[in-house]
Amino acid sequence: MGLDRLIGFDAQLLSEAFWTAINIFILFAGLSYLLFNPVREVLEKRRQKIAGELAEAADDKKNAAAMKAEYEAKLKDVSKEADAILEEARRKAKARETEIVEEAKAEAARIIERAGREVELEKKKALDDMKQEIISIASLMAGKVVAASIDTTIQNTLIDETLKEMGESTWQS
Amino acid sequence: MNISGQDFIYGCSAIGAGLAMIAGIGPGVGQGIAAGQGAAAVGRNPGAKSDITSTMLLGQAVAETTGLYGLVVAIILMFVKPFG
Amino acid sequence: MGMMKIPMVVHEPDFMIHGVLKYEAFGQELWITDTTVGAWIITAVLLLIGFIANRKIKAAADNGIPGAFQNALEMGMEALENMAQGILGGNARKFVNYIGTIFLFILFCNLSGLFGLRAPTADFGVTFLLGMFTFFIVNYQGLKNRGVGHFTSLFQPIPILFPINLIGEVANPISISLRLFANLLSGVIIMGLWYGMMPWFVKIGIPAALHVYCDLFSGCIQTYVFCMLTMVYINDKME
Numbered sequence: 001m002g003l004d005r006l007i008g009f010d011a012q013l014l015s016e017a018f019w020t021a022i023n024i025f026i027l028f029a030g031l032s033y034l035l036f037n038p039v040r041e042v043l044e045k046r047r048q049k050i051a052g053e054l055a056e057a058a059d060d061k062k063n064a065a066a067m068k069a070e071y072e073a074k075l076k077d078v079s080k081e082a083d084a085i086l087e088e089a090r091r092k093a094k095a096r097e098t099e100i101v102e103e104a105k106a107e108a109a110r111i112i113e114r115a116g117r118e119v120e121l122e123k124k125k126a127l128d129d130m131k132q133e134i135i136s137i138a139s140l141m142a143g144k145v146v147a148a149s150i151d152t153t154i155q156n157t158l159i160d161e162t163l164k165e166m167g168e169s170t171w172q173s
Numbered sequence: 174m175n176i177s178g179q180d181f182i183y184g185c186s187a188i189g190a191g192l193a194m195i196a197g198i199g200p201g202v203g204q205g206i207a208a209g210q211g212a213a214a215v216g217r218n219p220g221a222k223s224d225i226t227s228t229m230l231l232g233q234a235v236a237e238t239t240g241l242y243g244l245v246v247a248i249i250l251m252f253v254k255p256f257g
Numbered sequence: 258m259g260m261m262k263i264p265m266v267v268h269e270p271d272f273m274i275h276g277v278l279k280y281e282a283f284g285q286e287l288w289i290t291d292t293t294v295g296a297w298i299i300t301a302v303l304l305l306i307g308f309i310a311n312r313k314i315k316a317a318a319d320n321g322i323p324g325a326f327q328n329a330l331e332m333g334m335e336a337l338e339n340m341a342q343g344i345l346g347g348n349a350r351k352f353v354n355y356i357g358t359i360f361l362f363i364l365f366c367n368l369s370g371l372f373g374l375r376a377p378t379a380d381f382g383v384t385f386l387l388g389m390f391t392f393f394i395v396n397y398q399g400l401k402n403r404g405v406g407h408f409t410s411l412f413q414p415i416p417i418l419f420p421i422n423l424i425g426e427v428a429n430p431i432s433i434s435l436r437l438f439a440n441l442l443s444g445v446i447i448m449g450l451w452y453g454m455m456p457w458f459v460k461i462g463i464p465a466a467l468h469v470y471c472d473l474f475s476g477c478i479q480t481y482v483f484c485m486l487t488m489v490y491i492n493d494k495m496e
Binding site for chain 1: 272273274275276282283285287288289290292293296297299300303304306307308310311314315317318323327330331334335338353354355357358359361362377380381382383385386387389390438442
């Protein structure tokens with residue numbers, strides 16, 4: 001009947017070795033083509049991809065750091081600029097303030113002066129009015145006196161007396 | 174009882190196979206020593222337990238070989254009957 | 258001769274290699290055995306797995322998202338490459354495919370005992386060939402890398418050690434093939450004896466533990482040892 005054996009060193013051993021060799025060759029070729037090479041390729045591709053992404057990330061990081069430094073410098077500048085602007089504004093405001101005060105002072109002086117002049121004018125006017133009045137009163141009196149006596153001498157003395165009565169000081173103030 | 178020459182040779186082969194299995198002593202002792210040393214190593218350095226275990230198993234598997242040669246000789250004597 | 262039959266034995270223990278198909282070649286009457294058929298089945302299964310894996314990888318390459326199967330493949334591949342690199346260093350790349358092939362083949366052969374096949378690696382024809390492949394690869398690498406030095410190194414350090422060196426070289430493939438064969442054979446014999454000679458009530462549950470040791474544990478360790486030793490032998494010739 002069939003073959004029953006455990007181990008033997010004969011042609012049968014070589015036959016089994018032969019079939020196994022065919023198996024191993026097929027397996028080697030098939031698995032290399034189907035399994036090992038694709039998997040290794042995938043791993044290699046992924047390794048390269050990750051390396052590329054890491055390099056890119058490092059690049060991005062460097063860029064971001066540079067940008068950050070730039071912005072920080074800019075921000076510092078900006079605050080300095082703001083300080084300068086504020087300083088300028090304060091200075092301008094101060095100058096304006098003094099200017100306004102000066103102007104106000106000048107204005108006030110002018111107003112006072114004008115007021116003084118007006119007062120003077122008023123005084124003069126009042127004096128003139130008074131003189132006129134006095135003159136008209138004097139004329140009236142004179143007319144009365146003339147009416148009373150046509151003696152000019154008397155008239156003159158009367159005028160003088162009247163004028164004297166009215167007082168020197170009234171004239172000269 | 175009538176024993177032919179063939180039967181005698183088979184009987185002697187069976188005895189030889191039994192004697193060949195005495196080779197099992199060596200790997201037994203060797204694997205025991207390896208396991209003992211492995212246990213001692215784990216005791217000294219518990220952190221390296223997995224390394225020690227795998228090295229020990231590998232060494233034991235290699236040390237087992239002589240015993241297996243004894244087994245192969247026994248099997249050849251019993252089944253291949255080279256002297257029959 | 259009046260041999261008494263032991264009543265506990267249900268039937269004869271069976272751990273033999275059986276012929277399946279007879280054929281003639283070179284004037285010899287040869288058999289295709291059940292281990293050869295088992296090896297073919299395992300080859301077909303491995304190629305099927307490789308085919309499915311290839312499809313999955315192609316699919317994942319299209320949408321860029323690796324599935325669980327591909328993750329497992331990549332982990333296995335990395336483990337294999339690490340193992341090869343640990344021993345062969347920079348030369349690992351050339352041998353990864355071969356080591357991976359024989360690793361998968363031996364592993365599946367060793368584990369096939371769990372699926373009712375007679376483990377093909379428990380047939381000396383199979384392991385002998387694997388050892389021979391190792392021997393050829395080792396000596397090819399030795400010749401390629403050392404040239405004449407490959408032969409003169411047999412006379413190192415003193416010429417009188419030549420026979421020992423020669424035996425050492427020739428014993429390598431025999432020792433690794435016999436190691437694999439004998440380990441698996443011992444498992445097959447123990448399982449065969451247990452299934453063949455024990456009464457039925459100890460065949461429930463208890464063989465599971467034996468399978469765990471003889472097929473799983475021993476099978477995995479011997480697969481690893483075979484691949485490691487193959488790489489160590491190759492590395493010896495790489496310089």
